[in-house]
Amino acid sequence: MKKGVFCLSLDTELLWGRHDGNWRLFEKNALRVRPVIKKLLQLFKKYKIPATWAIVGHLFLRNDTLPGWYASDVVKAIKQVDGQEIGSHSFFHTRFGSTPCTKERAEIEIRECVRLAKKENIKLESFVFPYNSVRHLDILKKYGFICFRGDDQYSTRSPLKKIQLLVDLFMPTGSPVYVPKQTNGLIEIPGSFYFLSARGFRRYIPKNVRFRKAKRGIDRAVAEKKIFHMWTHPIDLTIQSEDLLDDIEQILAYACELRKEGVLSIHNMRQIAKQYS
Numbered sequence: 001m002k003k004g005v006f007c008l009s010l011d012t013e014l015l016w017g018r019h020d021g022n023w024r025l026f027e028k029n030a031l032r033v034r035p036v037i038k039k040l041l042q043l044f045k046k047y048k049i050p051a052t053w054a055i056v057g058h059l060f061l062r063n064d065t066l067p068g069w070y071a072s073d074v075v076k077a078i079k080q081v082d083g084q085e086i087g088s089h090s091f092f093h094t095r096f097g098s099t100p101c102t103k104e105r106a107e108i109e110i111r112e113c114v115r116l117a118k119k120e121n122i123k124l125e126s127f128v129f130p131y132n133s134v135r136h137l138d139i140l141k142k143y144g145f146i147c148f149r150g151d152d153q154y155s156t157r158s159p160l161k162k163i164q165l166l167v168d169l170f171m172p173t174g175s176p177v178y179v180p181k182q183t184n185g186l187i188e189i190p191g192s193f194y195f196l197s198a199r200g201f202r203r204y205i206p207k208n209v210r211f212r213k214a215k216r217g218i219d220r221a222v223a224e225k226k227i228f229h230m231w232t233h234p235i236d237l238t239i240q241s242e243d244l245l246d247d248i249e250q251i252l253a254y255a256c257e258l259r260k261e262g263v264l265s266i267h268n269m270r271q272i273a274k275q276y277s
Ligand SMILES: [Zn+2]
Pocket: 011, 013, 017, 089, 093, 129, 130, 131
């Protein structure tokens, strides 16, 4: 790679991320997500940031009486902003790596997402696995996907590593950076940094720490000519919205500055896959 890359992907799922659990607790947040998405799109326009929106397939459908579950209006709004890529985050937000998710089930999900996107003239090429649970890559390839977000340090099962990660949330430390790699005929772009919500204990993460962590990750990407891949959920930004969106704006402004200096590129997942395949 000739220079560092900043990549941003957004797991856009509204209540689907909780459909098999405590979704009622998140209903209020889901209803606050549209203004957050509008603000993100304004920031992406202002700083010319191409991002990847990994959308749960159900959101392509329209049902005005269930705005926490259906969001064809959101898909339309994203499409209108230059450089935004619409990718997929499965149809039901299913854990692909789990035993009940057979190959047949995975294929039904992917086929349905591709069909609904096609009706909107959208070609799905990037995939983000729910829970970053990677499996059935052959099906993605069969349906025209070219890349996926790889698993990251946050899915560890080691109790010690979990404690380390918990402590790390409060420190302005950096994150790993990567080069894209070929995995089963697809380009894998691992996640570097999960921009966390302010839910529960996370509300105690001081303002600015998320920005400082991302800044160090971006600096590392520039120094090592690798990718710093940040990801989040729009619904994560519905609590302490102003502070979190301010941190995001600082990150985008910083990346933009380095792009102007010629040491950093800002690409969405599809752009990276096309460039590095
Ligand atoms: Zn998800």
